[in-house]
Amino acid sequence: MYKILLVDDSDLSRKIVKTALEQNEYQVICAKNGPEAVECVKSVNDIDLILMDIELESGKDGIDTAKEILRIKNLPITFLTANSSKEILEKIEGLGNYGYISKGIEKYAFLSSVQSAINLFNSVSEAKFYQSIYENASEEIYIFDFEKNEILSVNNSACENLNYSKFDLSGASIFKVMPELEHEIKNMFNNLKEGKNEIKFNQKNKRKDSTVYFTENKISLTFYKSRSIGVIVSTDVTEKKRLEKEKEENQKRLNAMIEGVPSPALLVSKDNIIMNQNKAAEINFEFGIGMTFDSSILDEQTFSKKDLSEEKINTEQKNHEKEAHNNSKEIFYKSRYWNLHIIKLGEDNLYYFVDVTEYKEMENKLFEMAIKDELTGTFNRRYFTNKLKEETERSKRTGRAFSIIMLDLDDFKLINDKYGHCIGDVVLKSVVNSINDRLRKIDLLARWGGEEFMIILPETNIDNARFVANSILEKISHIKIGDIPKITASIGISEYNLSEDYKALIKRADDRMYEAKRSGKNCAKS
Incomplete structure (x- = not known):
């Protein structure tokens, strides 16, 4: 990490x-x-x-x-x-x-x-890193002259396993520690010269005290300054063979357990190969035993990062910390939401999927309801206030301008009284659509209350905000809904002053909006 x-x-x-x-x-x-x-x-x-x-x-x-x-x-x-x-x-x-x-x-x-x-x-620092790997690798590594069969270098593991010092082995014959290799070395050399990348072989390595141990080996050929250089990586497999037998027995017990669980479960090797899966996984996914597990699904998110509020961010962080503790992830795969639990089983992993689609959809819906106005779909007053606080802090830090707009529909009560609240709702939705047509993606529109709306215009000074306000008035004036009269609005505009807080900014916009009302309505004041 x-x-x-x-x-x-x-x-x-x-x-x-x-x-x-x-x-x-x-x-x-x-x-x-x-x-x-x-x-x-x-x-x-x-x-x-x-x-x-x-x-x-x-x-x-x-x-x-x-x-x-x-x-x-x-x-x-x-x-x-x-x-x-x-x-x-x-x-x-x-x-x-x-x-x-x-x-x-x-x-x-x-x-x-x-x-x-x-x-x-x-x-x-890669070169030093590789040197460290060579010296401290658990495998024995031998570098030798392929034509003279003389050892040029060995790593620490080789010296420790054989009980020889580097000085003892420098210049010695490779057959001193790998006596069985002498019978095959010529064939290996010829095969490697003809283009074979490496040759695997098993043999017994010989210690200084003449005891032997079984090894698995890989030999390769490279060239350096016109010399044929052999590299042998040798692994003691005594313990490995014991563990393989133990793993085989555990595997049988695990397979029986996997088949017994009701949710999708996959047993995946360290190489991402599916070694086993239950019926639920076979039905829900397109995986199969022997296939490579598509680990990219682990990066898919259950929700998009909307940066909606500080409370949401805190909640997401707590959820993430909880997931990290339980070694689980939330993913969206095959049109479903899943809690994926990852259980380490030695070198392998058990992936256990729990379908939480109904819960996640309800959670997302409740979250939208908490920050959105139900009728118009705009953000609500609480969310607007939180974002306005953030914008004022950003402006204090960067010194960049931003403005807000307060918009109030003119004579909206008369529309409700004469045509009914259903038509009034249609008017509000139409006004929101018209406003959104004149805003950028970075702007934010919220319903302040009743027929009042607020807009944040980041990176916008008072002159540009005035232009936006007038274009909104123009757009609203073209709304046609049955036989209701022309729809108009009064707008107040204020640009943020670094010396004030967000409440003072709102009050200035509110004052300008009432000034627009007093000036005959259907206008913007700043």
């Missing part, structure tokens, strides 16, 4: 990024500012990647924090930034071990970028 240090001064951003990473099996440590990040680097070992917001609180930005960290440890740092200007990129490039990811990119593109950053840094 990769360990990531996430540095971001936004609680919400940290929660969103942390949840996405942990659901993809990254371990995440969080810091809110530069000093906290530096302390984490000093105290936490094995950090694989640092994800750092460029704009941080506490007077030290992400670039200065990165410089201090790199003086302590050589770690890869990837910046999370919404600003990809030439000036920012030049500062980042001056650091070394750098990278950056634009904020707001799609989840899987973000996760791919994170993994690419880790892979790039790891490649730098």
